[in-house]
Amino acid sequence: MGTDTVSTKTMTYAQAICDGIAVEMRRDPDVYVVGEDVGMFGGGLGVTLGLLDEFGPRRVRDTPLSETAIVGHAVGAAAAGLRPVAEIMFDDFLGIVMDELGNQAAKARYMFGGKVKIPMVLRASCGAGIRAAAQHSQSLEAWCAHVPGLKTVAPSTPADAKGLIIAAIRDNNPVVFLEHKILLGIAGDVPEGEYIVPIGKAAVKREGDDVTLVTWSAMVPQAERAAELLAEQGVSVEVIDLRTIVPLDKEAILESVANTHRLVIVHEAVRTGGFGGEIAAIVADEGFDLLDSPIKRVTAPDTPVPFSPVLEDAYLPSAEKIKAAVLDLM
Amino acid sequence: MGTDTVSTKTMTYAQAICDGIAVEMRRDPDVYVVGEDVGMFGGGLGVTLGLLDEFGPRRVRDTPLSETAIVGHAVGAAAAGLRPVAEIMFDDFLGIVMDELGNQAAKARYMFGGKVKIPMVLRASCGAGIRAAAQHSQSLEAWCAHVPGLKTVAPSTPADAKGLIIAAIRDNNPVVFLEHKILLGIAGDVPEGEYIVPIGKAAVKREGDDVTLVTWSAMVPQAERAAELLAEQGVSVEVIDLRTIVPLDKEAILESVANTHRLVIVHEAVRTGGFGGEIAAIVADEGFDLLDSPIKRVTAPDTPVPFSPVLEDAYLPSAEKIKAAVLDLM
Amino acid sequence: MSMSQEQLLQVFRCMVKIREFENRAHEVFLAGELPGFLHLYLGEEAIAAGVTAALRADDWVASSHRGHGHLIAKGGDIRLMMAEIFGRSTGYCRGKGGSMHIADLDLGILGANGIVGGGIPIATGAALACQYRGTDSVVVSFFGDAASNRGTFHEAVNMAAVWDLPVIFVCENNLYGVSTCQRDHMRITDVAERGAAYGIPGVVVDGNDVEAVYEAAVTAVSLARQGAGPTLLECKTWRHQGHFVGDPCAYRDPSEHEEWMAKDPILRGTRLLIEQGLATEEAIARLTSEIKAEIEEAIEFGRSSPWPDEADLLTDVYSE
Amino acid sequence: MSMSQEQLLQVFRCMVKIREFENRAHEVFLAGELPGFLHLYLGEEAIAAGVTAALRADDWVASSHRGHGHLIAKGGDIRLMMAEIFGRSTGYCRGKGGSMHIADLDLGILGANGIVGGGIPIATGAALACQYRGTDSVVVSFFGDAASNRGTFHEAVNMAAVWDLPVIFVCENNLYGVSTCQRDHMRITDVAERGAAYGIPGVVVDGNDVEAVYEAAVTAVSLARQGAGPTLLECKTWRHQGHFVGDPCAYRDPSEHEEWMAKDPILRGTRLLIEQGLATEEAIARLTSEIKAEIEEAIEFGRSSPWPDEADLLTDVYSE
């Protein structure tokens, strides 16, 4: 949202996240940043650079190499009233912390009958594309989406990254915030000051009438590029950037499909068990009568992320592959 | 499978698993059982009772309370040539071991260019129904299904449990074996000796023409019961027990839907991000033209598992709820 | 620091309250009235009572699967506890949590925990909150001998040590994790030795001696309050019953059990009170029957409370 | 046990091979020829060389993200390594793994690992395989100071201790985990102190003194072979470069860096060989240029090897 006449500034996705965190740290003394090397080093990929200088080591805390304690302590700190913004460098390390995230952070409120809240953010870089291989390149939003009590956010632009990190920090629930490494260096206009993008609202990135592309994170630019290519061939594509995975903006999807009657879901995660399945299932149920053709998914194949550039490029969904999938439907 | 004239014996699902493990331990000296209290105590829910007596403490190994080391050491033991059958008491603890399972066991072969195999089984009890509350009742097969390199198995009968545990132990890949706690005490006829149910093959539990129910694990008896209730109302239901989650027997599903033109997926896991989404997505793509009506899912709601019997009963999908979903379609 | 007479009477009362709560919960469970798993604290009462006696109301505790004793000692309302383990809408968690998931943030109770070792990092985080806000509150983390083999123990204790957090890690060493005895789950005899791995004090006490527990806790708490960081306090003890109700406990040596039963903390507390002239047998009997009545009242409250409404299933997943 | 002259020459050769491999990998990376992350072992060569000198061919090693040195020391083929980090089809993993994921099971190399601390339980499991089969092979697990704060370290070392497994836990303490110096990630000075938490020996050596490393490793290996179980062997060292190539390493004190550079293991090895009359400066120069030629050949092999076939993307996910 934000106000009507905001001044904007050009910054990268990484800077926008940092800016959003700083805005909240200035506003709320209970917000602190915590994780491996988040201080002077700026965290795994430099996102928190500069925060230590402004806020000092009490509020920008380097930890031991202990992801379990990073997430686990955040649950306790949040229960006791703080608002931790924790980083694990790569979402590939979610497997180390899924117990703290899924069994403690996400369930505490329900188990305790609504008598506690756990306002914490877990930031992690996600995605492939920098030849970081199988253990530093995954997209694991589907794991988080399967945990009631968690929210999961995956912005694709600098402005959304800022607006959503602020929303995540203000949210009274555990929020997983996935920062795609390929996007970190992308620059864009970002509103200054307090700028909030509500969690749970998708963005229509491009309007179109023939087919709906639903996607998120680093696949958004690929989908937009595919839409351009398809426009050249006379196919009119609507591109929806979910921005938030859970809670899902299912209305936005159904509304678009009601107009286009065709759906292609694009995600970078491996196909089987990816969040695309959830979207397809919802539309194949609640939107069945809207559909004129099969629901297609364009995803990574069911393999670990390979190292070699040749293989990694083949692994990643691309504008070309999206275009081919759409043309298949027409 | 199995041979043509096998003698059978009545045993419980738990005993059948134990029998299968014992068959393999007799056959292959590299197979060992490992986990917390798996020896004299028989593991979390008594499944391995008796193995210590027959095979001794070298091959039936109580561990410290260290799930990460249980799964992590199994990866190394398997890489070095053994065939560990590891137990974590509850699949709710998968969050503790997803790194060892997802980043090490599942990816080693691919990362190392096919030069290693990791033949290990990870057994865990799953599911709700015994008032064990939010951290001892989950169904987390969808997490495993999203990890290329893993296989995931969830039998519903004693015979399948035996046949699949043997197949899992002989498999040269990491296999997650989910034993539903509600099924452990259910008795049935089980073939004696070496009896294998192939991983990746669904079972048609009941034939029918009007609608296909796809399900697995403890939802199979509920689906069968629903089919009976529906038969009374003149609705002919085909019930497919997947038995294996990954690799998925997609042909069995599509073949059935080609006949019934209607699909209802039933699983105990929470809805969002559950494996039902994957099945729906496949059918909404490859089976789109076969469908006469929306694909429905009958699942647990998106909440942690509640403790109180009243709430847990309301949480669980039941024959009645399945019946209602099917009638909705007709 | 040793306890005043009044404190001694108070911790004794606390121990008896835990004992009677657990005895009756046990019976009611066996009668089929309680759903789920029940891990009784019987025999370990001196630890919860002694440690919490060293705490203030604004201090915190994080508990384990064997949590009833910790909750009662920190002031938990036994009516709400009982209603919760009965699964009723009047319970602490409105029936959603059960025995392993009771919390009362207002009393500083961060929750029981179904994940062994799951509470240790949570306690550490709450301790950070205390330090961050400049209060001198402290946090106690209760966990078992087997739990000290979990990675959560290692990571959280190390983090607490590096950051000088005000947390006391209390290991209730009852010598077993389910059926696995300590020598089969660690090479060392004293879990307290692990303190040195993090550069913090490791202290062993007789966990069935409530005075000893209290004194050790006072030292640890005062270090924590002064900013000196965590202590690992190991209390040797014994659970009277099986791991959970229903476990016949066949893995323990009956003679070892006998020896330990003779060291029962309530037996010892009773002897102490009488020897020191703080209470007569009659006074103790009176106190016990008063407590029994309270427990009975709590059971009746639980038993007669309404079940949750089915609609409650869907609430409390997210906070506004 | 101290090294024979021949052994000394061999480990020196090994150190130089690692050094030159890493120096050239560094250059080739900076020239933009290598994709991905590169964590160089420069400065830590004496550890891999000294420890593996105490091993037999049928022993195992599990490595870390900083793995090149371990692989080379255990006999890894530098051509296949180089081709792998170039991402080529001729590499150890056919281009699928890259620097952090190289294994050679035939040589007993269980793999580098992108997960810090991920190799420690894997080493433990391989050690169980050795013991289970009644061989007297042993396993070495290499990891850093920061890795010793992970739960995997705690759980695996404890398991290895309880089971008397033949594994040597070698902590390469270069005093930093990325930018975080040891005093900010643990309270203690010697990681080796953690051995006592598991009832196993904890030994500190100068990790830049290849003879000292070797001698400590021989003791640990012989305990392990005899069935006495694990040792935690801490080797103090220093990485010459940033955490990965590209890290300007601004967080380290230049004067501390200077001090450590003077303790460079290759400098010391060179001095030792000359002082003991085992080699002349010329002989060392000759050896170094021989090795350089080998490395150059490996680079050429990697650089000129074909890329993987796109179809390879889908293979090797499952085994038959």
Ligand SMILES: Cc1ncc(C[n+]2csc(CCOP(=O)(O)OP(=O)(O)O)c2C)c(N)n1
């Ligand atoms: C992470 C995890 N692993 C296993 C279990 C199952 N379990 C519950 S209690 C317990 C033993 C705990 O032993 P200890 O820590 O010594 O505590 P005690 O029960 O003796 O009080 C086990 C294995 C669990 N709940 N959580």
Ligand SMILES: Cc1ncc(C[n+]2csc(CCOP(=O)(O)OP(=O)(O)O)c2C)c(N)n1
């Ligand atoms: C579990 C995990 N956490 C974080 C990282 C990112 N990371 C890679 S190396 C490293 C520091 C490791 O330090 P140390 O163990 O001392 O080894 P060193 O790099 O100094 O050799 C970190 C934080 C990772 N790869 N894995």
Ligand SMILES: [Mg+2]
């Ligand atoms: Mg215990």
Ligand SMILES: [Mg+2]
């Ligand atoms: Mg280091």
